[in-house]
Amino acid sequence: MRHLLEVKDLEVKFALWFGELTAIDGISFTLDRGERLGIVGESGAGKSVTGFAIINLISKPGYISAGQILFEGQELNRLPEDEMRSIRGNRISMIFQDPMMTLNPVLTIGTQMIETVLAHENVSKSEAVDIALDKLKKVHIPSPEKRIHQYPHECSGGMRQRIVVAIALLTNPALIIADEPTTALDVTIQAEIMDLLLELCESEKMGLILITHDLGVVSQITEKVIVMYAGKIVESGATQSVVQDPKHPYTRGLLKAIPGIIPPGSRLYQIPGMMPNLTEIPQGCSFHPRCTISESICSTEVPALISKDQHHRMVACHMVK
Amino acid sequence: MLAYIIRRIFVLIPTLLGVSILVFLMLHLTPGDPAELLMGERASEEALQEIREHLGLNKPLYEQYGLFLKQLMQGDLGETIWTRQKVWIEVKQRFPATIELSIVALFISCFAGMILGIISATKQYSIFDYLSMLGALVGVSMPIFWLGLVFMLIFALNLGWLPMSGRLTVGVELETITNLYILDAIITRNWAALRDALWHIIMPAVTLSTIPTAIVARMTRSAMLEVLRQDYIKTAKAKGLSQFIVIFKHALRNALIPVVTTIGLQFGVLLGGAILTETIFAWPGVGKWMYDAVMQRDYMVIRSGTLFIATIFVLINLCVDVLYAVINPRISVK
Ligand SMILES: Nc1ncnc2c1ncn2[C@@H]1O[C@H](COP(=O)(O)OP(=O)(O)OP(=O)(O)O)[C@@H](O)[C@H]1O
Numbered sequence: 125m126r127h128l129l130e131v132k133d134l135e136v137k138f139a140l141w142f143g144e145l146t147a148i149d150g151i152s153f154t155l156d157r158g159e160r161l162g163i164v165g166e167s168g169a170g171k172s173v174t175g176f177a178i179i180n181l182i183s184k185p186g187y188i189s190a191g192q193i194l195f196e197g198q199e200l201n202r203l204p205e206d207e208m209r210s211i212r213g214n215r216i217s218m219i220f221q222d223p224m225m226t227l228n229p230v231l232t233i234g235t236q237m238i239e240t241v242l243a244h245e246n247v248s249k250s251e252a253v254d255i256a257l258d259k260l261k262k263v264h265i266p267s268p269e270k271r272i273h274q275y276p277h278e279c280s281g282g283m284r285q286r287i288v289v290a291i292a293l294l295t296n297p298a299l300i301i302a303d304e305p306t307t308a309l310d311v312t313i314q315a316e317i318m319d320l321l322l323e324l325c326e327s328e329k330m331g332l333i334l335i336t337h338d339l340g341v342v343s344q345i346t347e348k349v350i351v352m353y354a355g356k357i358v359e360s361g362a363t364q365s366v367v368q369d370p371k372h373p374y375t376r377g378l379l380k381a382i383p384g385i386i387p388p389g390s391r392l393y394q395i396p397g398m399m400p401n402l403t404e405i406p407q408g409c410s411f412h413p414r415c416t417i418s419e420s421i422c423s424t425e426v427p428a429l430i431s432k433d434q435h436h437r438m439v440a441c442h443m444v445k
Numbered sequence: 446m447l448a449y450i451i452r453r454i455f456v457l458i459p460t461l462l463g464v465s466i467l468v469f470l471m472l473h474l475t476p477g478d479p480a481e482l483l484m485g486e487r488a489s490e491e492a493l494q495e496i497r498e499h500l501g502l503n504k505p506l507y508e509q510y511g512l513f514l515k516q517l518m519q520g521d522l523g524e525t526i527w528t529r530q531k532v533w534i535e536v537k538q539r540f541p542a543t544i545e546l547s548i549v550a551l552f553i554s555c556f557a558g559m560i561l562g563i564i565s566a567t568k569q570y571s572i573f574d575y576l577s578m579l580g581a582l583v584g585v586s587m588p589i590f591w592l593g594l595v596f597m598l599i600f601a602l603n604l605g606w607l608p609m610s611g612r613l614t615v616g617v618e619l620e621t622i623t624n625l626y627i628l629d630a631i632i633t634r635n636w637a638a639l640r641d642a643l644w645h646i647i648m649p650a651v652t653l654s655t656i657p658t659a660i661v662a663r664m665t666r667s668a669m670l671e672v673l674r675q676d677y678i679k680t681a682k683a684k685g686l687s688q689f690i691v692i693f694k695h696a697l698r699n700a701l702i703p704v705v706t707t708i709g710l711q712f713g714v715l716l717g718g719a720i721l722t723e724t725i726f727a728w729p730g731v732g733k734w735m736y737d738a739v740m741q742r743d744y745m746v747i748r749s750g751t752l753f754i755a756t757i758f759v760l761i762n763l764c765v766d767v768l769y770a771v772i773n774p775r776i777s778v779k
């Protein structure tokens with residue numbers, strides 16, 4: 125069966141005045157219809173750039189320098205802009221981090237919803253309003269008829285993120301890319317929004333790419349996960365097996381760093397060191413300077429992402445057998 | 446919204462009263478005898494006594510101010526010192542001339558400035574961006590009288606495309622209603638006069654609009670650049686909206702918020718520039734009149750002119766506040 129989304133050897137570069145920076149260095153993954161994938165990694169790993177690359181919206185000096193993005197049988201990175209536009213916000217929706225910033229402050233909720241419907245579907249304005257109201261109900265917004273006349277600043281943070289989710293649902297997309305959809309919200313609301321996303325993905329049979337640095341959230345929501353470090357995939361596989369039996373030292377570090385209930389007085393674990401700046405990626409395995417088990421081969425040879433067990437697990441590490 | 450506007454108008458009353466007090470005191474706060482100030486040092490004692498009587502300068506201050514306000518309410522601005530003509534007669538002719546010139550100049554600068562700013566911002570670091578921002582820099586630093594003379598030399602003297610000066614060609618008939626000639630010509634459907642009036646206003650209005658255009662262009666560019674970086678613009682693009690809608694519906698509405706303030710302030714600059722422009726192009730407006738009055742020390746004229754400019758300023762501020770509330774829903778109008 126053909127995949128819903130297939131990313132093959134994607135490479136994204138940013139043209140800077142002193143040269144080029146490779147933000148995404150040859151990553152590949154697939155997603156099937158209704159499947160949920162998590163992308164995790166530290167800040168700067170290239171998670172957001174991956175999301176933007178899929179809908180061909182990488183910001184200015186950046187561009188896709190190699191690879192293929194196949195979605196519903198079309199090669200997105202070769203599509204002309206107007207055809208790409210008819211997929212964006214229609215077959216693929218994107219949800220961003222901060223609901224305070226992602227809704228336009230000077231337009232009403234209704235305006236921002238209706239324009240999306242009208243951009244993609246051949247319906248009248250009143251039909252568009254009905255669709256908007258229907259989706260607001262789906263995300264459990266009380267009295268949606270009143271809400272659509274309000275401006276974003278009249279809604280709470282959690283409410284706004286529900287509205288953002290409702291906007292993403294408007295055109296019944298096959299895929300939602302959620303880039304840290306709850307990082308800006310407080311913990312209880314985070315859980316609410318995550319539950320909502322999960323519920324909607326299941327009931328609407330939508331694919332989900334959940335970008336986050338929180339492996340805890342990923343293990344609750346997703347079926348597959350890829351772990352990114354400095355523009356590369358270092359580990360990928362079924363979420364449960366990765367979380368229960370992480371193989372790459374970086375994944376292990378990330379899992380240890382999840383704030384759980386820790387005994388008073390003890391300190392939260394941190395992976396030593398920082399992710400390198402992408403302009404000065406170390407030779408060999410880019411993680412080796414921070415790695416606790418690295419050996420001499422790690423500083424000279426780049427480890428390939430290869431299968432390490434029978435459960436589709438892929439790991440890029442010389443030390444993992 | 447209407448309630449908000451009415452409330453704002455009420456707030457204007459104390460401001461305007463304050464302006465009237467200042468304008469009234471202008472004469473009395475200047476050191477020396479007001480009558481002597483008006484008539485000059487070499488005026489005879491009788492002449493001084495006469496002007497004191499005539500203007501009521503020998504009465505107590507509060508009484509003088511009361512009289513001044515009362516006359517103002519009735520639209521009586523007093524008489525000129527030297528010719529003893531009603532100031533009002535001149536005012537009726539000249540204020541509309543200045544307003545017309547300033548409004549046309551303001552339109553040009555909003556339109557041109559915003560277009561330049563928007564294109565520059567959407568094509569940041571392109572040749573167009575560099576050229577228009579260089580133009581804007583040259584524009585703000587251009588002495589207005591010099592520019593006016595250069596225009597005149599090229600377009601009126603050399604090419605002969607535009608008239609040298611004035612508001613209408615002698616002999617063109619126009620029935621005046623508001624004394625805003627363009628408006629009058631449209632009301633009376635006098636297309637020949639409309640064409641002639643537009644012909645005359647182009648050069649002074651373009652001259653006057655140079656600096657504000659440059660300022661609006663720079664402001665629009667920086668406001669647009671700021672807005673285009675925002676997440677809600679990313680969202681708008683990710684929703685599959687066209688470039689045009691993203692820029693004009695999502696970005697411009699937000700960028701307008703600071704730009705409107707700038708434009709409001711530019712009106713003050715325009716009124717200041719009007720004095721120079723009117724003098725160059727012999728435009729029969731307040732600017733030229735005030736200039737002459739200062740030269741002749743005609744206090745009554747200066748007083749009326751100052752009142753006019755201050756009132757316009759206050760009204761423009763009102764418009765800016767109202768516009769602000771219209772485009773920025775976060776300002777509570779309740
Ligand atoms: N506009 C840009 N110009 C230059 N480099 C950029 C730009 N945007 C992203 N990058 C590069 O791409 C890398 C990946 O950025 P990305 O936003 O994908 O990180 P991320 O994994 O989403 O991190 P975060 O958790 O902070 O959102 C960055 O480290 C940066 O070097």
Ligand SMILES: [Mg+2]
Pocket residue numbers: 171172173303
């Ligand atoms: Mg990110």
